[in-house]
Amino acid sequence: MTDLKLVIFDVDGTLVDSQGLIVASMTAAFEQIGMTAPSRDAIKSIVGLSLEEGMAVLVPEVDAGEHIRLAEAYRRAYFEQREARGSVATSPFYDGAREVLDLLRADDWTLLAIATGKSKRGVDKLIEGHGLEGYFASAQCSDFHPSKPHPSMIHAALRETGVDSANAVMVGDTTFDMDMAKAAGVKAIGVSWGYHDVAELNADVIINSFAELPAAIQNLLGD
Known part of the structure; x- marks a missing residue:
């Protein structure tokens, strides 16, 4: 004790x-996969979940493999934007x-x-x-x-x-x-x-x- x-x-x-960075990265991820990006409110609603869990909430109609692909695309977009602008800005x-x-x-x-x-x-x-x-x-x-x-x-x-x-x-x-x-x-x-x-x-x-x-x-x- x-x-x-x-x-x-x-x-x-x-x-x-980090709302702006999260929304921009999520939008970029969906566009890379050829899917329609969720709304800002939908994206905000899953902040806090792990990425794969969040993707499952956003697009439950696709399979787990697509959730992983979306999560990986999000990580790439997030990393690129953060590296370009820095943590303090993003x-x-x-x-x-x-x-x-x-x-x-x-x-x-x-x-x-x-x-x-x-x-x-x-x-x-x-x-x-x-x-x-x-x-x-x-x-x-x-x-x-x-x-x-x-x-x-x-x-x-x-x-x-x-x-x-x-x-x-x-x-x-x-x-x-x-x-x-x-x-x-x-x-x-x-x-x-x-x-x-x-x-x-x-x-x-x-x-x-x-x-x-x-x-x-x-x-x-x-x-």
Whole structure:
């Protein structure tokens, strides 16, 4: 048992706004395969799922092989655009995100983690691009886990940090994040600026700005 707290962050739609990059990459992927691209709202609805799971939701009428082809085309398009423009331009921080990360990181009793549907390559590039090396005690991604809302990523983060589930909180913008938190037995903080409708989030608390996050964590986990 430890007195450490663990704050687990989703990435896309929570820490960074990569909506433009995601939509452009998804549109390019569908065009490469010769299929009609989904709407922006449909694309936003699957952010947080692993790519193959997301493709299955977007085009359930095609087989698993096509879902894999679409996922691979998306990865290529995403990589090309990110390399051309950089992480800061294609996935900028939401207002106040970096300041709150710095604040939480400075607390000796708080550890930070990531749980994201992004690939390890994507996570590594984002951390490098934003200068976040050393910020996260655990970084869980889709390469090594079942898709959200399966609790595997949170369970792994808890194991790696040695923090009890009662002292951990998940911060995210989608129903997948909130359901994952509930399945793992940790508290859930929903953000209002992300990709899913706030009314659909089954969160313990909703915050409307990063400035509200430290107090929300303290209220849920205590001193």
